[in-house]
Amino acid sequence: MKLAIVTAYPPSKVTLNEYAYHLVKHFRQHTEVTELILLTDISPQDADTNFEESGCPITVKQCWKFNSYTNLFSVMKAIKQTKPDAILFNLQFMKFGDKKIAAALGLLLPKRCVARKIPTIVLLHNIMEQVDLESSGFTKNKILQKIYNGIGTMLTRFILSADTVTVTIDKYVHILNAKYKSKNVVQIPHGTFEIPDEPSYILPKGPLQIMTFGKFGTYKKVEIMIEAVEKIRKRTDANLEIVIAGTDNPNVIGYLQSVQEKYTHVPQLTFTGYVEESDVPRIFGESAMVVFPYTSTTGSSGVLHQAGSYGKAVVMPDLGDLSLLVKDEGYKGEFFDSTSVDSLADAIEKIVLNAEYRTELGKTNYQAATALPMSKITKMYLDQFEAIRQKRK
Incomplete structure (x- = not known):
């Protein structure tokens, strides 16, 4: 499987870049994945892809920018060029920008991918129904909060057009199913990035x-x-x-x-x-x-x-x-x-x-x-892609 991941990636400062690093590190160690394609916001020369562990090759394609209004088109162009067998979106609602239109346009990408018959999973790290718009930096204006919630509902419907939407918290599954009558939302836990040997619990001297x-x-x-x-x-x-x-x-x-x-x-x-x-x-x-x-x-x-x-x-x-x-x-x-x-x-x-x-x-x-290493989490995603493939058959 040629698996594409649409995400920010280190050393990018855009949110969720660190999570993407660990997804990539562990996806490439699964034998089902023959190539990873990173559709990202940084150049191939800058991307931190030097892993000690052996694994499949990684292709880095810089194809979007934070707050760009053309991301919808540039990412789809990169997908057409790289021809992945499946796509995973590593998303939250302000992934593509803190300007509202730029952020919204980027979130239309999963629907476009499904229209092209590409098996598509969206990993949605937050849902608008659980976001406090005031404390999260969107707006303090109550009228604007209602408008943004309405836009968020519309964008969530677009995201839910993916083959599968995964969330990290079980409560989110119930909220989305109840509000949108969705049947394609599943929980896959966040997972733990690294599992070092159990520490000694002895702290360094000093404060x-x-x-x-x-x-x-x-x-x-x-x-x-x-x-x-x-x-x-x-x-x-x-x-x-x-x-x-x-x-x-x-x-x-x-x-x-x-x-x-x-x-x-x-x-x-x-x-x-x-x-x-x-x-x-x-x-x-x-x-x-x-x-x-x-x-x-x-x-x-x-x-x-x-x-x-x-x-x-x-x-x-x-x-x-x-x-x-x-x-x-x-x-x-x-x-x-x-x-x-x-x-x-x-x-x-x-x-x-x-x-x-x-x-x-x-x-x-x-x-x-x-209990939840990233190796187990990435295998869950591969199982979901296989389920999509079987369903399409």
């Missing part, structure tokens, strides 16, 4: 690192975490370092710079900037815990799965998809009220002051993460 990881500025706000750690410092003698690993959300460029300027007085506050793939194990390995300073959620959390794979305790808001993941996949952590600095401080402190409890959480999360 305990309280780390958060991601793209910040919309519904991921780091001020609450900084202020919570400051409260803990005042009431305990714990030696703590705050590590903010990642970059701005594309909708709020300059956010982290403004935070850095606001909290120049806070000691042991580190901003790592963009984290290269090769540095991810070190960033997680050195951390005592991973904090999720979110005000809402927009899909399954790759960071939670990463934290689990490195055996880390986590501190999460008790809301939305994170709560569902904990229940569905067996993760465990301390929960906090997403609007309360005091609540977050209490949650972090429980883990900071109790090494035994911290290790217990880390071990539980490692076991949850190792």
Whole structure:
């Protein structure tokens, strides 16, 4: 099978690029896949495709740009040139741009592929019915929110014209089936990127690192975490370092710079900037815990799965998809009220002051993460493509 994947890809800064990297890494190791075709936003020279593991060849085709109005045509042209046997779209609603028209035009691609009789699966990481438009950076205007929800409903119908739509959370299946009367939506879990050997759970000497990881500025706000750690410092003698690993959300460029300027007085506050793939194990390995300073959620959390794979305790808001993941996949952590600095401080402190409890959480999360490696997840997608093939027969 020549399998094409339409996605952002490292070192692209567009969302879901890291997930694509691990999809590619594991798809190419399945014997059913004879060639992988990356229909992506970066050049073949830049694409990070040097894997240690053996596998099928990879063809990289740069054929779309973030916020371009011609992506619909340029991607279809690339598909015509490469002639894949099947196509997987790695999508969320702002994958092709943060300008609304550009984003919407890109989401018409799956329907075009089905019209060309190409077996098509859409991996949809979020659904509009579960997105808080205000906190996610779309708009605060209530009238515009209704308009965007209407557009989102229309675009979801286009996406659902794919042969199969996969979502990472079981609740999403029920929401889509109930609203759109769909019969082609299935759950395939997010999966865990890497499954390293079980860690020793012994931290490096020095301050305990309280780390958060991601793209910040919309519904991921780091001020609450900084202020919570400051409260803990005042009431305990714990030696703590705050590590903010990642970059701005594309909708709020300059956010982290403004935070850095606001909290120049806070000691042991580190901003790592963009984290290269090769540095991810070190960033997680050195951390005592991973904090999720979110005000809402927009899909399954790759960071939670990463934290689990490195055996880390986590501190999460008790809301939305994170709560569902904990229940569905067996993760465990301390929960906090997403609007309360005091609540977050209490949650972090429980883990900071109790090494035994911290290790217990880390071990539980490692076991949850190792149950769903990406090798198993990619095999599920191949099984879905085979089911499509059999159905068409």
